[in-house]
Ligand SMILES: Nc1ncnc2c1ncn2[C@@H]1O[C@H](COP(=O)(O)OP(=O)(O)O)[C@@H](O)[C@H]1O
């Protein structure tokens with residue numbers, strides 16, 4: 005008897021198959037003799053790695069070694085053995101704290117300011133040149149200035165997150181507020197709704213989907229930028245962890261960190277996905 | 288009757304828009320004068336673009352006249368007010384609120400000091416009035432066009448305005464639904480003695496609902512060219528109204544205006560002996576009312592006959 009699979013079942017099967025294929029290729033590529041061959045082919049590389057390092061830590065891990073590392077690191081995520089040896093949970097928590105700090109600071113500025121810009125053509129035209137000029141600047145370009153003025157590495161990272169989160173939220177809020185349907189505003193006017201109630205009961209819910217899209221984009225960018233920022237400022241965080249493990253030539257740990265960055269980024273995005281659904285409305 | 292000052296007085300209203308090409312401003316309408324007494328149901332009709340919606344928006348306080356004044360209850364209309372409820376053609380419901388929340392939002396705006404329960408009870412009374420009991424927790428997107436417009440009606444009536452303004456409220460509805468909602472509106476207006484100013488393109492709708500029908504000439508420089516006193520007796524029944532002896536004289540007069548006289552008015556206006564105020568048509572002045580059997584029911588307007596009240 006033949007049973008028909010649903011679309012999502014087919015997709016899940018394909019995903020699993022793809023995962024198995026990746027593992028297989030990975031396994032074959034890291035077979036012990038292949039590794040020896042690689043060292044033979046590239047003596048310069050082997051020399052760079054140095055005698056002891058070449059044996060285990062420096063080489064590309066097998067899937068099994070990777071799984072082992074993951075298990076070890078995830079089963080004890082919060083240990084702290086000094087500045088260069090902290091659990092992955094602690095490192096991620098540092099990064100998340102900076103991202104959330106910078107992000108919410110940016111939201112606190114961008115959303116009210118976006119409201120003002122979206123409500124007033126004068127404000128819009130006055131601030132538009134600044135936004136256009138500042139928006140395309142890479143957030144990392146602000147880092148020296150931040151370090152110079154703030155004089156604190158962690159706060160500078162937060163500032164960089166603040167700057168990069170600001171623009172998508174500001175632009176989307178202004179756009180959402182400016183494009184609230186005239187009808188709804190006319191209803192509010194004929195009902196003599198006061199400005200504050202109008203802002204919270206009419207404009208905010210009407211613009212919420214657009215504002216939330218901006219917040220989602222901001223959060224995505226912030227999570228991209230924090231890794232680079234922490235590589236620069238050092239000390240703590242997942243970005244510093246990646247850089248530190250590269251200096252230790254532990255490719256296994258670098259790979260593990262990359263995976264964790266992906267997982268956390270996905271989780272952050274899906275939180276905004278849920279929030280988006282909650283404020284969405286169908287006209 | 289003439290001793291009572293009219294409830295709503297419109298004096299010498301005109302509205303001009305700047306020309307898109309930068310030349311002289313375009314006057315949509317001017318010298319618009321009319322008044323409405325308390326409890327009267329006024330319909331306005333005329334071709335698209337003559338300025339009906341603009342007049343309604345000025346009455347609502349959403350738009351400002353270039354010249355002229357509007358007085359309601361002795362006070363000048365200078366902005367939107369809870370005293371004038373508006374039913375928008377596009378229903379203008381807030382899609383993130385349920386039916387009950389949409390109506391409650393209006394009720395809470397009118398009576399800010401009321402507690403939750405009182406607001407809810409009041410809103411529910413009007414939701415019931417328009418026959419939407421059971422749908423109060425639905426979102427507008429889950430409602431049909433007719434149900435959405437009913438919510439708009441409930442919302443407008445719930446604030447108990449002194450006057451109701453409606454801009455082609457049933458224009459987007461199918462004929463059957465339109466008939467049912469017209470009947471409901473007729474009933475609610477009879478109960479509440481509501482003063483209404485309504486724009487419509489539907490001649491039969493105007494005859495069914497109105498006490499007076501104002502006919503606007505074509506723009507630019509549109510005016511209220513004629514006023515038709517619709518004295519058909521109340522209560523009116525959709526299924527029987529066309530048997531009234533004055534029904535077809537009124538209907539023919541209206542259709543005739545829309546088809547031909549609305550265009551000629553522009554040329555007439557500039558003539559030296561042009562009428563300075565609208566001509567009044569009253570079918571009661573007709574000496575011999577034509578018997579209705581002479582006329583076959585008009586084709587293309589089947590909803591009169593489809594819906595039996
Ligand atoms: N914002 C505007 N700018 C310029 N012209 C306008 C504007 N709004 C309306 N008009 C013009 O005013 C006229 C009357 O419009 P409207 O009141 O909507 O007509 P109606 O409701 O009778 O169809 C139209 O010819 C339209 O082109």
Ligand SMILES: [Mg+2]
Nearest residue numbers: 339340341454
């Ligand atoms: Mg119109």
